[in-house]
Amino acid sequence: MTYLVLDSIRNQTQDALKEQFAFDVLMGFSAPSKYLPSKYFYDAKGSKLFEQITGLEEYYPTRCEFEILSKVGSELAEFIQDKPFEIVELGAGDGCKTKVLLSKLLESTDAFSYIPIDISESAMADLIVSLKQSHPTLTTHGIVGDYFASIRHLENTSDNRKLVLLLGSNIGNFDFPSAKRFLHSIWKCLNHNDLLLIGFDLKKDIDVLTRAYNDKKGVTRAFNLNVLTRINNELDGEFDLNRFSHHGMYNPRHGAMESYLVSLEQQEVHIGALEKTFEFNPYEAIHLELSHKYLLSDMQKMANETGFNVLKNWQDSQGYFADGLWQVNKDFPESAY
Structure with missing residues (x-):
């Protein structure tokens, strides 16, 4: 079990990252409606707070997707006919949900390798150590880099069929036009009949949604305020x-x-690094995040418009969350996009 740090990440110095952070804060606080990019939630403390959020009673998405992934392994294996194949995960993080899926798949076949991709080298190192303990026989080659640089790297090293994982409700952080651009970019990096397993948080009772983002223990509050601490x-x-x-x-x-x-x-x-003072009016808001919710019909439409065929949708028992299995259709004309 190893991991590779792409040059695009290795060459990013701490000074360059800090400079980008400062620029984004300047742009966000200088806008007519103040905002901060949600990617800045995830420093070391923010990542730990989000792990706490996923275990909260009110926060259903992680629990619901665990339920789905614990059931679909053998069925998913039936869709993968070519051997060997590679499971490529975008934004692997700690891999806690993926380990459930990997265990289920290994009950049906061992003709695959696992390639987790994450922007954080420390997260990747922790994941590799964890997988050595939980899945010692699994062939794992991690990549530290952004999504598209990593997939393009794989294009040059392997012709094996791929199953790409985009779990959680990460796609919901994009508005619909941006989500389409993102998914079509993934499509361009893959081959005909490659697969994508993608998670969507579904539309549901508004009270359920509101409680999930305003928990009684105040962990979500601490998670959001940590951006200011950062x-x-x-x-x-x-x-x-x-x-x-x-x-x-x-x-x-x-x-x-x-x-x-x-x-x-x-x-x-x-803010000293910007040598600038910002004024905040009473009850003025700083926008941090959008998390879009979907209908199954929205998922179908998104697949159709980005070059994928929907093979299967799985939902949890409450109908709160869905994982869709999409197949790359290279007959999809670029002009249609």
Whole structure:
């Protein structure tokens, strides 16, 4: 079990990452409606807080997808006829849900290797160590890099059929036009009849959604406020977290949960690395995240418009979440996109 760090990541120095963070904060706080990119949730502390969120009573997505993946392994293996094949996971993280799927697949076949992809070298190193213990016979070759550079790297090294995993509800963080561009980019990196297993959080009772993003223990609040702590620590910010509140709400027009931090009073906050002070009005919001929810018909439409054929949809027992198995159709004309 090994992993490769792509040059595109190795060459990113801490100074360059900090410079990009500073630029994004400057752009976000200078906009007419303030915002911060959601990717900055996930420093070391933010990642640990999100792990806590996934175990909360109110937060159903992880629990629902665990249920699906624990049942579909043998059925999924029937769709993979070519041997050997490769399971390529985009954004593998700690791999906790994937291990359930890998175990089920291994009950039907061992003619596959697992290639987790993640932007974080520390997360990849931890995952490799964990897999050595939980799945010692599984051939694993991790890649540290962004999604598309990593898949393009695989194109040059292997002709094996691929099953790409995009689990969780990560696709929901894109608006629909951006989601289509993202999925079609994956399509371009794959071969005819390759497979994509993709997770979607489904539309449901709004109270269920609202509770999932406003938990009683306040872990989601701490997760969102940690973005301000990160600005304080990395960019010499002077945010007082007690002067901001977390607010999660469902927007039925967009079909999405929206997360905000709201200024509780008139205040000015200096950020040393930017040599700039930003003004926040009472109850002014900082937009942090969109999490779109889908109908099964939306999933079908998305597949049709990005070059995939839907082979199967699996849902949990409550109908809260779905994993779709899509097949690459290279007869899909580029002009149609």
